Amino acid sequence: MKLQQNTRLALFSLLEFASDPERQIPAAEIAQKYQVSSHHLAKVLAELSRVGMVQSVRGVGGGYRFTGNARRLTLMDVISRFEDVLPAENSQREETPVGQALASVLSEIDEIAKASMSSITLATMLRIIERQQIGPEA
Amino acid sequence: MSKITSQSTSTERPKKARPSASPSNPTPATGSALSIRPVRRGDLNAVIEMDAMVTGLEKRDYWSSLYRRYADAVATGQHFLVATISDKVVGFVIGEVRDWEFGSPPCGWVFAIDVRPDARLSGTATALLHAICQGFRKAGVSKVRTLLSRENTLILSFFRSQGMMIGPFIPLEMDLEP
Numbered sequence: 610m611k612l613q614q615n616t617r618l619a620l621f622s623l624l625e626f627a628s629d630p631e632r633q634i635p636a637a638e639i640a641q642k643y644q645v646s647s648h649h650l651a652k653v654l655a656e657l658s659r660v661g662m663v664q665s666v667r668g669v670g671g672g673y674r675f676t677g678n679a680r681r682l683t684l685m686d687v688i689s690r691f692e693d694v695l696p697a698e699n700s701q702r703e704e705t706p707v708g709q710a711l712a713s714v715l716s717e718i719d720e721i722a723k724a725s726m727s728s729i730t731l732a733t734m735l736r737i738i739e740r741q742q743i744g745p746e747a
Numbered sequence: 748m749s750k751i752t753s754q755s756t757s758t759e760r761p762k763k764a765r766p767s768a769s770p771s772n773p774t775p776a777t778g779s780a781l782s783i784r785p786v787r788r789g790d791l792n793a794v795i796e797m798d799a800m801v802t803g804l805e806k807r808d809y810w811s812s813l814y815r816r817y818a819d820a821v822a823t824g825q826h827f828l829v830a831t832i833s834d835k836v837v838g839f840v841i842g843e844v845r846d847w848e849f850g851s852p853p854c855g856w857v858f859a860i861d862v863r864p865d866a867r868l869s870g871t872a873t874a875l876l877h878a879i880c881q882g883f884r885k886a887g888v889s890k891v892r893t894l895l896s897r898e899n900t901l902i903l904s905f906f907r908s909q910g911m912m913i914g915p916f917i918p919l920e921m922d923l924e925p
Contacts (some may be wrong), residue, residue: 619763631821680908683900683904685785720897721897724897724898724903725913726904727900727903728900728904728906728907729904729907730904730907730908733904733908735818736910740910
């Protein structure tokens with residue numbers, strides 16, 4: 610499964626904000642960290658702000674801060690804001706048995722991916738990140 | 748939160764006796780009142796009531812059968828633990844160590860965990876899971892597994908939050924022709 614750039618940026622940003630919810634983080638800081646244009650990131654943050662996942666704080670020292678519930682907000686909640694998560698192919702539309710069989714297998718994979726994305730919250734992601742930073746030997 | 752229950756695909760018992768595991772010493776989630784201990788016969792009605800409250804179906808025979816199989820069976824790697832607050836049963840967990848099932852080295856399986864709706868979101872399920880994992884450790888295994896519906900994203904989220912990841916096994920099924 611490959612995520613589009615906007616989706617990845619949204620997840621990177623939300624995880625940055627959720628890791629320190631009290632802090633207002635300037636968009637430029639995130640843009641620099643992930644090597645993306647501020648203009649591109651601004652569009653993503655505007656969407657996150659529109660749906661109430663982050664709040665924009667204007668003025669000196671302004672930026673964005675996390676306003677969601679990290680223990681409830683799942684990866685799928687974010688992904689579905691930026692891309693079509695419905696099954697790409699419907700086996701009913703396939704005309705050949707081979708096409709139908711292939712669509713059935715791909716649908717199976719999609720369902721497993723969706724179940725994973727729907728069950729991992731931002732809080733869980735932060736724990737996974739923390740474990741990876743500590744490393745397997747710790 | 749809906750019922751926190753997962754069901755394994757097999758009901759076979761472990762084949763080897765294992766060292767006994769004492770009741771765990773979990774971190775209290777709601778002050779000092781929460782404690783976790785092996786189930787007693789007197790707890791069974793509360794467990795049945797809790798399950799019926801969540802599923803809408805009373806399964807007395809099923810739970811009585813589980814009690815007979817799992818109560819006092821820690822020595823064989825089977826655990827049926829309850830969480831209590833002020834002597835009231837607010838949750839339970841059931842699991843066991845299974846050897847070489849599905850070609851897997853011995854590991855712990857959690858196949859049922861549930862917390863009363865009015866006692867949720869306070870760490871009770873986490874304490875129950877930690878307790879049964881401690882029992883598995885004492886039995887000498889270093890892996891714990893569970894199995895549940897991929898539609899059950901809430902409960903998947905609970906296990907994910909505990910650090911569980913998708914394992915190397917893929918469940919398969921098919922409809923049997925009459």
